[in-house]
Amino acid sequence: MRRLPDASLRGRAITVDLEGESIPAIEGEPVACSLVAAGEPMLARSVKYHRPRGPYCFAAACSHCLMRVDGLPNVYTCRTPAREGMKLERQNAFPSAKVDVFETIDWFFPKGLDHHEMFAGVPIAEQVMAKVARQLAGLGILPKEAAPASPESRTLRTRVAVVGAGASGLAAARELTERGVPFLLFEREDHVGGRLAHGAPEQGAPAITDVATLAKDSLVTRATALGLYDDEAGRFLVVGVWEPTGVRLLKVYAERFLLTPGGHPPMVPFENNDLPGVYAGRAASLLLRRYDVAPEVAALVGWGEELYGLAKLLEERGVTLAAVVDLKGPPPPGAHPLAVAGTEPKAHGMRHVSAFSFTPRDGSRRKVSCDAVLVSVPVSPSFELARQGGAKVTFDAGHGLFKVEADADGRTEAADIFAAGDLTGGGSAKDAAVAGRRAAQALVGGLS
């Protein structure tokens, strides 16, 4: 990964401290992005096998980018804005992440390590293992200082709480604004649009709503939904909002919860899918569209329309494609000319991706050099809030994903929970916007 030569200046050039080394960064961008752009993609060692890890999802849905940041353990560097002089340390490595002696665990146990049965009942070995395991377990070190108190919590009441300002959440917000229904729209990023803003561009996708057209003070950005709960006053959403003085907890009571949080970029199991240099497709489009950071030569693997949208986006910005491999079968008409059907993908490299191989239909093995493997598959719906609230979640065997059961108006099995967009099983951004608007229209009907 590197910052493209034609990158526009999006912030002040600063330096951050990576284990004593000064690394250039752009103020305000996710510090993990600055690190990969500066040629430092290895951010951690994994918990058990001490495998090298670099950021994968850029969506706080994995754990590859966790670092010790300014003395605090396990911080998602994909969500932490770079600040001048911030101190970054790689975790779980001895003596250092680049030369970690515990990497030998990975080599000694090529077929994995069965902690249930290993040395079970073997005198002495069992006790030694327990002692060693305890020292090796854990990720990060307890902070040295007592934590200052967080800002005071706030309790809010609104008619509709909308979670996620992507295509469907924004369309719903527009509808609620037009109808004059009070609502609050929570977005965990500092920008709205979801995949409209940072996914692979789609044909016929709606424009991102101008947030100035939404009801005043209805949008809360950098707000992460932490859970759906209830108490004597009814059901409420708990949200953690980033503010300059720290994260503030909001208790948000609402009559309706419209859930449009989209999905998580999933891991696709293949050999060395956790090697630094393997990124989720959504991460690659985010890095490119928002921060002008991209690989030089990329291999793309996955399935679905986003895979091909990503291939197009990368090529337009001058990234060389080494391979585009569709794991579900022959590429659809009009797909990228490089695209082929393939199986058994594998990433190669010691500390970082240097090549990618796969088996095309003819059964031979093909290997290409690259500096990134980009895994683009449909996102895995973020059904957690809906499930907590009592909506039904079913498995879609065809897509290999869980989705929330909802009718065309977004109604779920829970009377106060409505769902739209990726959550209900995917579709285009245009479909998501339509679903969001319909859900907003439907839920207004039952409001007091």
Added chain:
Amino acid sequence: MSKSMICSCEDVTADDVRHAVSRGYCDVESVKRYTGFGTGICQGKSCLSAVAALLEQEKALKPAAVVPFTPRPPLFPTELRLLATAPVDESQPPVGGLPQDVDTFASALRPEGPLPAKAKVVIIGGGVMGLALAYNLAREGETDVVVLERGYLCAGASGRNGGGVRMQWGTPALVELAKRSIDLMKTFARDLGINVWLRQGGYLFLARTDAVAKRLERNVTLHNRYGVPTRLVTPDAARDIVPGLTMKGCVAASFNPEDGVIFPWPFLWGYAQGCKKKGIRVETYTDVTGFEVSGGQIRKVKTDRGDIACDTVVLASGAWSPEVAKLVDVQLPNEPHRHEILSTEPLKPFLGPLVSVLDSGLYFSQSMRGEIVGGMGDPKEPPGLNMGSTLRFVSRFARALMEQMPHVGHVKVLRQWAGCYDVTPDNNPILGRTPGLDNLLQMSGFVGHGFMMAPAVAERMAKWMVTGESDELFTRFNLRRFSEGALEREDMIIG
């Protein structure tokens, strides 16, 4: 080395999932527990669908049986200090808790094969009690046993507890049982081939009032009499044992270095595998729906998969015991009480013992994996089978914990959940024959500490059942005592 990661937070590979399936753990909840997938920082966001798809592809599960594991709040790692700011009205009881429907299991998960038409012993409840009893019966030579479990192994309190094991009890009977249990835990891996990760870091009990301090003092005499090396420690000495502990508001402490923590789940898997090797059937996702009684004896246990004729029935259903007993018109005095618990991000070792403030019920320890695991009972908690999670609990717990360990304010909570204590009027178990229904044996009412008692209780109960030799445990803790009046109350209850 080439590996195919399916859960990269916990370094679980696709082969690990296949291995779990080969061991008979096929449903998502069981695979989660056996492999550890989805228990790390991301809580399954990046791996759950991939594991589900693999289970479906490998035909371990029918598509309708592929249900996600229950998502647990918070949905993003959240600092204790943030949770501590949520408002709590201590004067009011907790209301609600989400999710509410976790208690039901998809019918597609129900096994398709028939149950045996008859068995000598039917044990209702595949928690640690039932499984440990079945295994011990087999060791005593009785293998004509069926264990019925309504969910997956670990679905009930046996899979939901914090893994504390201690000899610091207030009555001789429990001190002795706990002592024997911990001895059995030490040899568990040798006997059953699976690690349970017993770590004897001690239990440090803190007292806020003189009355509670007196109780600790009394305990020390009792414990020492039974060979348990409990000692009273001053607040300064307690701070030496746990660096960073404030001892705020505490006047005294007691410490037994031989208490400790274990990893609960492998006990169930170990006992269940041990049972299966000896020919005992452990039937999961099987619901007991009723009984056939005649002549003052249970003749058949009815389930949603058919009836089993039997000689003896053991009720080992924990917090569900009163509900099951009602099906055969037996009134038990037990009441289920929700107790909530949480687990944090894993950190390098910093906490040796399990620490508990006896006055408030706050307890916390560091698991083998490095997580802070802890809970705190709510004095206002109403009785009822409720396993929903509340914001109130995490807030109360965070405040109480930060008062004793201010350093942990930055530590992030990964998940919270709840289980039910099976509470009896004297905080002691119900064991032995049921008055008026001779072949129904009780094995419940352990008030949140059944897990640590199970190995010893099961050992004695199996012997008592098979040999018919008298054992005072089954008269002392008989159901009859509640109508006869003489109750000896156990007061060392925490959580």
